[in-house]
Amino acid sequence: AQSVTQLGSHVSVSEGALVLLRCNYSSSVPPYLFWYVQYPNQGLQLLLKYTSAATLVKGINGFEAEFKKSETSFHLTKPSAHMSDAAEYFCAVSRMDSSYKLIFGSGTRLLVRP
Amino acid sequence: GAVVSQHPSRVICKSGTSVKIECRSLDFQATTMFWYRQFPKQSLMLMATSNEGSKATYEQGVEKDKFLINHASLTLSTLTVTSAHPEDSSFYICSARGTVGSENTIYFGEGSWLTVV
Numbered sequence: 001a002q003s004v005t006q007l008g009s010h011v012s013v014s015e016g017a018l019v020l021l022r023c024n025y026s027s028s029v030p031p032y033l034f035w036y037v038q039y040p041n042q043g044l045q046l047l048l049k050y051t052s053a054a055t056l057v058k059g060i061n062g063f064e065a066e067f068k069k070s071e072t073s074f075h076l077t078k079p080s081a082h083m084s085d086a087a088e089y090f091c092a093v094s095r096m097d098s099s100y101k102l103i104f105g106s107g108t109r110l111l112v113r114p
Numbered sequence: 115g116a117v118v119s120q121h122p123s124r125v126i127c128k129s130g131t132s133v134k135i136e137c138r139s140l141d142f143q144a145t146t147m148f149w150y151r152q153f154p155k156q157s158l159m160l161m162a163t164s165n166e167g168s169k170a171t172y173e174q175g176v177e178k179d180k181f182l183i184n185h186a187s188l189t190l191s192t193l194t195v196t197s198a199h200p201e202d203s204s205f206y207i208c209s210a211r212g213t214v215g216s217e218n219t220i221y222f223g224e225g226s227w228l229t230v231v
Contacts, residue, residue: 102209104160
């Protein structure tokens with residue numbers, strides 16, 4: 001079975017500050033890991049994904065995440081927050097096979113203070 | 115780029131009626147489509163997985179007779195909520211798995227708000 005835990009339902013940072021959104025996964029098989037962003041009343045946009053290549057994954061909008069197998073973590077970071085980064089962020093895991101069946105975490109709402 | 119389109123984006127229906135939501139892949143052939151449900155301020159819950167030309171595989175606890183899924187072509191999947199009730203009101207999101215160029219990944223639709231009154 002697979003699961004994802006996102007620590008912190010809300011994270012608040014100042015504009016220009018470091019963004020760190022935490023994600024820990026549980027998987028009995030090698031996982032694919034994803035980060036998605038959702039703006040209000042919209043669908044999901046893929047930020048980045050880990051599919052067993054480089055452990056440090058760079059995504060869109062300046063975000064990156066590092067896969068750490070020893071810590072079963074895939075935390076999302078951005079060096080400097082922008083007001084436009086305020087949104088809901090979801091971490092997701094799937095089996096490393098052809099199914100791409102995603103299991104989502106509970107989400108973290110990022111608030112950016114001026 | 116790859117786009118997955120959902121229609122309608124918002125729908126209001128009367129209790130007891132049925133409503134259909136469409137999910138289309140516009141730039142690629144989607145071998146597999148997924149339907150999710152999202153309650154306000156909550157995460158996405160996978161409802162079912164559909165493969166073109168075969169019956170959908172439903173997640174535990176999802177009523178297959180209530181949430182009818184049809185994946186008749188490689189670019190279209192539909193979700194029909196039958197005999198809808200107010201508790202079915204939710205945000206429904208589809209995703210499609212396909213290959214665009216050399217990239218095999220998942221693309222999400224914009225979601226559909228269903229309100230049952």
